[in-house]
Amino acid sequence: MAARRGLRSAAEAVLAAWDDEETQEGRLPDAVAALRAALAGTHTWSLHDPAQPRKPREGTKQQQVLAMLRRPEGATVAQIAEATGWQAHTVRGSFAGLKKR
Structure with a gap:
């Protein structure tokens, strides 16, 4: 800092x-x-090692969606939309983004 x-x-x-x-x-x-x-002196970050899996940031909506999907009963698009405040098309778009990872 x-x-x-x-x-x-x-x-x-x-x-x-x-x-x-x-x-x-x-x-x-x-x-x-x-x-x-x-x-x-500002270049103190390191690039991500592609061999290591990425760790999602804590407290993000993406992490919230993943937690809902990992539940035994899963989650519907409507449930995720309500929990995140997203529109249904945004929820479906986030699934496409998750699929790429």
Whole structure:
């Protein structure tokens, strides 16, 4: 989260230097350099390993739908639509998306 704050403050400094036309020439190059430095350190995520199964995020509607479908009695489109607040065509479309995974 600290990298995010550093990136945000660097971006705000660039915008402030850009908006301040009187001192733009003096502050803008320093602000841009600080922004570049902050951006250089932001790539901390790693790509998903295709060999590992994906884990659904907690508390999502997709996870709620999957839990309903895994019940012994299953779930109808109407039940899922009511639980998620989706239209029936959205529920059917989500099934198509789940099928691709």
